[in-house]
Amino acid sequence: MTQPSQIKNQLFKTATTATIARFARITGTGSYLPPNRVTNADLVSQLAATGIETSDDWIVERTGIRARHFSAQGVLTSELAVAAAQKAMQAAGLLASDIDLIIVATSTPDMVFPSTACIVQNKLGIAGCAAFDIQAVCTGFVYALSVANAMIQSGAANRAIVIGAETFSRILDFKDRTTCVLFGDGAGAVVLEASATPGILATDLHADGKHVGILCVPGNVGGGAVEGSAFLHMDGQAVFKLAVGVLADTARTTLAKAGKTETDIDWLIPHQANIRIMTSTAKKLKLDMDKVVVTVDQHGNTSAASIPLALDTAVRSGQVKQGQTLMLEAVGGGFTWGSALVQY
Numbered sequence: 001m002t003q004p005s006q007i008k009n010q011l012f013k014t015a016t017t018a019t020i021a022r023f024a025r026i027t028g029t030g031s032y033l034p035p036n037r038v039t040n041a042d043l044v045s046q047l048a049a050t051g052i053e054t055s056d057d058w059i060v061e062r063t064g065i066r067a068r069h070f071s072a073q074g075v076l077t078s079e080l081a082v083a084a085a086q087k088a089m090q091a092a093g094l095l096a097s098d099i100d101l102i103i104v105a106t107s108t109p110d111m112v113f114p115s116t117a118c119i120v121q122n123k124l125g126i127a128g129c130a131a132f133d134i135q136a137v138c139t140g141f142v143y144a145l146s147v148a149n150a151m152i153q154s155g156a157a158n159r160a161i162v163i164g165a166e167t168f169s170r171i172l173d174f175k176d177r178t179t180c181v182l183f184g185d186g187a188g189a190v191v192l193e194a195s196a197t198p199g200i201l202a203t204d205l206h207a208d209g210k211h212v213g214i215l216c217v218p219g220n221v222g223g224g225a226v227e228g229s230a231f232l233h234m235d236g237q238a239v240f241k242l243a244v245g246v247l248a249d250t251a252r253t254t255l256a257k258a259g260k261t262e263t264d265i266d267w268l269i270p271h272q273a274n275i276r277i278m279t280s281t282a283k284k285l286k287l288d289m290d291k292v293v294v295t296v297d298q299h300g301n302t303s304a305a306s307i308p309l310a311l312d313t314a315v316r317s318g319q320v321k322q323g324q325t326l327m328l329e330a331v332g333g334g335f336t337w338g339s340a341l342v343q344y
């Protein structure tokens with residue numbers, strides 16, 4: 001039997017494709033952090049017990065991070081993703097059965113396959129709609145938003161849930177102080193709906209595969225074991241240099257595509273990796289830091305989850321308001337980078 005929401009979808013599709021331009025708008029946001037909050041002081045003492053030396057001063061000064069959340073052992077990315085998705089759907093006033101596209105951006109999937117998106121779909125109690133993962137590491141959410149936007153604009157979907165979710169604690173080598181103090185776990189999600197009013201104004205995506213080795217988990221499964229390393233490896237300085245080089249450029253490209261300028265940005269919502277990268281990008285875009293959403297201090301680097309987590313935090317705290325113009329931008333392993341301009 002045809003459900004009322006299916007009839008509504010069909011009517012909307014017919015009306016919008018026939019008569020008016022079709023856009024994708026964010027109609028709900030949600031996020032989830034695992035309850036175990038680990039401060040720098042907690043981490044310093046845990047690492048000291050295994051002979052690894054670091055300090056709150058070093059972590060704060062070099063990164064801006066003060067705390068992060070770690071999932072309990074056995075908690076997988078899909079659980080965090082589902083919790084964030086449910087909050088986003090609640091904010092949008094939708095039921096899981098209204099969703100016709102699920103995209104999960106993650107580098108820490110539950111399994112080699114199937115996709116975490118399929119696992120999320122099942123946990124949401126729905127079936128039939130398209131569901132797939134996007135792998136662009138820390139740029140994953142911007143990639144996923146861009147793909148969902150294109151699918152909605154083309155009429156391939158009407159109501160998407162786009163999730164960034166990670167359990168990076170599983171791939172951290174706690175003997176490597178240059179990486180283990182930087183990352184955390186979490187998930188953020190947005191509901192994206194077809195609309196006659198512009199929402200996602202423009203996007204810009206890039207990758208340069210010659211930098212694969214500077215940020216990677218260089219392992220695979222084969223013969224029933226992990227071949228290579230299952231831990232995150234990063235040349236922090238190389239990533240830092242590339243990041244500060246490309247972020248302002250991609251933001252300017254996206255602004256130009258949308259016919260806007262830096263002065264139109266109400267909020268810069270960057271990937272939350274390092275406060276120094278965010279400050280440098282804001283400066284290049286001539287934005288005061290009071291226009292930058294900063295959550296890296298409380299979340300650490302949650303990779304693909306960091307932007308939707310920051311967005312939801314800013315929406316729920318009342319910082320981000322309806323109608324405001326948001327610049328989302330990220331860099332990550334691959335090397336990947338990109339941005340999206342959003343009218344919220």
Ligand code: UT7
Pocket residue numbers: 053054055058059062063138177178179181235236237239240243273274277301303331332333
């Ligand atoms: O999410 C994807 C994008 N990722 C990023 O954007 C990360 C980009 N990179 C960065 O954010 C920074 O490069 C880091 C935060 C990773 C490192 O900061 P840095 O200012 O580039 O430090 P560094 O690697 O140059 O290391 C400086 C010193 C070294 O000691 P020496 O050689 O000067 O004696 C390190 O051994 O700091 C030492 N160090 C530490 N000391 C205390 C490295 N890690 C630690 C630590 N605690 N945890």
